Amino acid sequence: MSLSIENAKKLKYLWQDGHEIKWIGAFIKIVNKDTKLVPFIFTPEQKEFVEGLNKFNIVLKSRQLGLSVCTVALSIRQCIVYPNSCCLLVSHDQKSCNTIFDKLKQQFNSLPDWLRPRTIANNRQEIKMTNGSKITCVCAGNKDVARGDTLHLVHLSEFAFWKMSKKQLNSITQALAPDGKLIIESTANGLNYFHDLYFQAKNNENSYKSFFFNWIDGSTLFKKDYVNSVEIYKAKHNNKILTKEELDDEELELTRLGASMEQLMWRRLKVASSGLDAFHQEYPSTDIEAFINTGANIFNNKRITDVQRSIPKNNYIKKDNLIDLPVLLKKYYGKSFFIYKTKKVGERYFIGVDMSEGVGQDFSVCEVFSQDGEQVAEFYNNKIKPYQMAEIIDTLGHYYNKAILNVERASGGNSVIERLRYTFKYQRIYKQKLFDENNKMITRLGFDTNAKSKGIIINDFVENFDTGAIQINSVRLLQEMQVFEISDSGSMGAVSGQHDDSVMATALALYIIKHGINYKW
Structure with missing residues (x-):
């Protein structure tokens, strides 16, 4: 395939590090919530995530913000831009592993024919390419995870739910290439090793960079859910919507964090079905709120969360x-x-x-x-x-x-x-x-x-x-x-x-x- 000088310059630009988002947007398509195949257009949260990645990264997030989809796309780019790369996507259970591999195949197959490498193997949850690269999807706890490989991009999904997470992380970290990237990503699951790693990272006590994404800022992926929730709420309340005068103290604080009335009506329906503690864990507004302690905690967790919300970031005197x-x-x-x-x-x-x-x-x-x-x-x-x-x-x-x-x-x-x-x-x-x-x-x-x-x-x-x-x-x-x-x-x-x-x-x-x-x- 012959290229014009202009197109050659564009490709050279896209192949440079720092242009991952534009590379993915140019070549990869994803299936949206309407089951349509569309170009991969990043949400603000996805952009912040990809642009901010370091060598070691740990992500605490609300559910369903599309970060796993980002990591799949990053692994595909890694394997094409850098032949002989090895990427590893680890899920906490087999169902999730199957889902990630399906997304990997879909994105890989959406590549233009001229760009997509030929494959040696495309089964058993692994894609091996003729350029020497491969992407493997496995479950946490697999004895062969990272064995014998030098890893260039690793994604550990729902890490808070892993068994023997510390031991497995040590094994994977040892296999990471000097210029590789490790991404630990999870919703919260109580006070465990993921909790420890996240707050150590936030307090600059380890080598990880911390990310936190709340449910309020991730609104772009839930627009239809919010619209549907408003209709359900109106049906239950004589065709009336929620007003500011009806909000409790926590909801008023959420509006100060940017929550809309549509989001709060959606939230009320979620809380009614699963309870407030479960909502805080799966859809946190702050990182401290995410970690629900069900033990005999001495201090009032709700008050702790309320006080933390009132503290500005970097509130110490310069x-x-x-x-x-x-x-x-x-x-x-x-x-x-x-x-x-x-x-x-x-x-x-x-x-x-x-x-x-x-x-x-x-x-x-x-x-x-x-x-x-x-x-x-x-x-x-x-x-x-x-x-x-x-x-x-x-x-x-x-x-x-x-x-x-x-x-x-x-x-x-x-x-x-x-x-x-x-x-x-x-x-x-x-x-x-x-x-x-x-x-x-x-x-x-x-x-x-x-x-x-x-x-x-x-x-x-x-x-x-x-x-x-x-x-x-x-x-x-x-x-x-x-x-x-x-x-x-x-x-x-x-x-x-x-x-x-x-x-x-x-x-x-x-x-x-x-x-x-x-x-x-």
Whole structure:
């Protein structure tokens, strides 16, 4: 086939990395919801997804946003633009695997004859091409997944529903080519390994890039569903549609996120048939709302979600606006240290400190609260040794008007307390009154956390949160509150694999606020 110079330039342009969307739009057709074969035109969410891909990616989403279809198209492009490529599409069950392979065949067969490679095999859920490329569709748990292959594009669908997901992911990751891409994509399924990976990615604690797509912004694929829902709603309500005056608090918040009345009528019908918790999980408006905890959660999940909705993205004060920040704190600002409210002259501040050993596991956390119960700043890091944290805490305390410190004595806390008092001469450290074996009252610096005292400070925290007596400005803290539970034995803490360091540091700060602790300097 001879090409004009103009067409040759267009093809060269389409073959370049960064033009994946235009390549797919030019050559691939898909079957739309009306069963018609049409060019692949990307929705805004699909464009954001494809244009934002890194090497490692994790996607939390609402149902049926068409991201799997995107990944099928990307795998076809990979195999044609780069011969000898190997792409792997892994589904959580056989039914889904069959569906993905059907979409793969449909898209592959829609290619122009001159572009579509000849195939060596096109069965058993694998397409092998004469150019050396292949695309394989398999189920999670298959023993031969990734065995012997170097993978250039991998899509793991509904990863939250996989069994032994961590072990399988490790195996697949080892087979990924240096320039390959890995996409983990799923709706939520409670607090599991997918939950952990997603929020670690969101908090920049692993190598993954996080994406979240809610049901409100994904409206373009559901237009007919919304129209039908309006008619059903009108039939049930004397031919009247939903008005703003009838909306509850959550629905009003959804309108602020962009939901239309048509979407809210559709939502009401979904909630009526499956329940609110199920809707939150499958059609979340925020990422924290997606992960429904059915266990004995101590904090009110609905209130957590409501508070998080009210927190703007990147709500901490920019470094350039903090002219008096000490050099030591400036070093960590925007990474481990965040200020949400400017400090005030003459204001009293309280800092709760939960220490770790700084070996990359649990976090050392400082939560700073004003005398009015507002969280004004936080510091967290899991790689700073206790002796180094002591200097940071001393600097933080002085910066916040010589704040009252409440340091838990466990882990690295004892050494931090000793260095604060005797090396840095810090005067305002909480003194806990205790009774020794002779029933004589003694005082010790710092807070001793045991089953009884932990229950007291956590229950005070819960009461303050439920009654609106405190203001939380940290999404990280809210995420920890969501996974903080009480076990059958009565012990309190984060669910397995999660952290509760920010929760404990906050509880320690609120305890000294409640008891009006103050010491002369």
